Amino acid sequence: MYPFILERPRDLSAALALGAQAGRTDAPAEYIAGGTDMVQLLQEDVRRPERLVSLAGLLDDGIEFGLQGLRLGAAATMADVAAHPDVVQQFPLISDALLNSASPQVRNQATMGGNLLQRTRCPYFRDVGYEACNKRTPGSGCAALDAENRWHAVLGTSDNCIAVNPSDLAVALVALDATVEVRGAGGERSVPLADFHRLPADTPHIETVLEPGEVISAIMVPANPAARRSHYLKVRDRASFEFAVVSAAAALDMDGDRIRQARVALGGVGTKPWRVPEVEAALAGASLDPAALRQAAALAAEGAQGRGSNDFKIELMQRAIVRAVETAGARA
Ligand SMILES: Cc1cc2nc3c(=O)[nH]c(=O)nc-3n(C[C@H](O)[C@H](O)[C@H](O)COP(=O)(O)OP(=O)(O)OC[C@H]3O[C@@H](n4cnc5c(N)ncnc54)[C@H](O)[C@@H]3O)c2cc1C
Ligand code: SF4
Known part of the structure; x- marks a missing residue:
């Protein structure tokens, strides 16, 4: 680990000034919240900031539910959000997704803001022994393209x-049309989560639309009739403490035995949390008949491109959609 100075600013304005460059490749300063991802990146020399700017105690950790929906402070922990009665009852998808993430110890420490900004688990990104990684070192190439890429998009x-x-x-939140509240030296703004993460294109090192130094201050999840009848299905290599191979979030508004409106998003398969509006449109008005669900789910595969060892994900994600929608539909 490279040496760094830990800054503990007194208030958010001071943090924003200190972190003015945070969030860019090789930035001289970086924010740290719960530290569950950042400390790993420091230990592995993936990040080498001169200064770490602690956000501890500077951001809201409240969880509020009202007529407008759910507001999660950026500093709320994964454990507190997952266990909150309003989240469990009104937004089970969020609670399911969190309880299927990491371990109890990590969830006690990790925050909402940090979760949305955690870095990829691509093994070539996390191991500096691999020189080719455009995300870590822009212009260096991509070690994953022609190597083992079972975990990739x-x-x-x-x-x-x-x-x-x-x-x-993020998969659960994008299905529920969440927005991210952002604070920077220039003020506040709100960004739909669906637009928050960027596609890699030719700048994979720029992962979000955050400007340098901006922080996530809160997440808003609008009230929606589909939110209660929802399910998060996570397919992974072992039953706990593992990232998704493929995941599917489904939320349904039912009209008798027909789907009035569906919200579906995928994880483990996209370079960003992946909403599938074409699947949602095909599900509107359909029954929970497996053949109809399978036909709708097939639309998720349009444009999908495997690179060899991850080809299996294209079939698996369709099956995951079917299972997640069936399970959500069976919920009272
Ligand atoms: C062993 C292990 C297993 C895991 N398994 C899963 C899993 O199955 N599913 C899953 O989803 N996650 C998993 N995680 C990831 C975990 O959810 C993240 O590490 C955690 O959510 C990050 O939150 P944090 O508060 O600790 O962030 P930090 O580590 O403090 O920060 C992460 C990043 O976010 C930035 N940051 C943090 N807060 C803010 C903010 N408010 N504004 C701007 N920038 C900010 C930091 O600069 C840093 O770049 C796992 C982690 C570990 C260690
Ligand atoms: S460029 Fe992307 S996929 Fe390629 S090695 Fe780096 S993080 Fe992995």
Whole structure:
């Protein structure tokens, strides 16, 4: 680990001034919240900031539910959000996604803001022994393209990067039309989560639309009749403490035995949390008949591109959609 100075600013304005460059490749300063991802990146020499700017105690950690929906402070922990009665009852998809993430110890420490900004688990990104990684070192190439890429994306990829966005929470939130509240030196703004993460294209090192130094201050999830009848299905290599191979978030508004409106998003397959509007449109008005679900799910595969050892994900993600929608539909 490279030496760094830990800054503990007194208030958010001071933090924003200190972190003015945070969030860029080789930035001289970086923010740290719960530290569960950042400390790993420091230990592995993937990040080498001169200064770490602690956000501890500076951001809201509240969880509020009202007529407008759910507001999650950026500093709320994964554990507190997953266990909150309003989240469990009104937004089970969010609670499911969080409880299927990491371990109890990590969830006690990790925050909402940090979760949405955690870095990819691409092994070539996390191991500095691999020189070719456009995300870590722009212009160096991509070690994953012609190597073992079982963990990599089939949607939203480019010839410069095929890394998966690893956040389970983000998949649930994008299905529910969440927005991210952002604070920077220039003020506040609100960004739909669907537009928050960027496709890699030819700049995979720029992962979000955050400007240098901006922080996530809160997440808003609008009230929606589909939110209660929802399910997060996570397919992984072992039953716990593992990232998704493929995941599917489904939320349904039912009209008797027919789907009035569906919200579906995928994880483990996209370079960003992947909403599938074409699948949602096909599900509107359909019954929960397996053949109809399978036909709708097949639309998710349009544009999908495997790179060899991840080809299996294209079939698996369709099956995951069917299972997630069936399970959500069976919920009272
Ligand atoms: C062993 C292990 C298993 C895991 N398994 C899963 C899993 O199955 N599913 C899953 O989704 N996640 C998993 N994770 C990832 C975990 O969810 C993240 O590490 C965690 O959510 C990050 O939150 P944090 O507060 O600790 O962020 P930090 O580590 O403090 O920060 C992460 C990044 O976000 C930035 N940051 C943090 N907060 C803000 C903010 N408010 N504004 C701007 N920038 C900010 C930091 O600069 C840093 O770049 C796992 C992690 C570990 C260690
Ligand atoms: S997939 Fe992306 S993160 Fe992984 S090695 Fe290639 S450029 Fe780096």
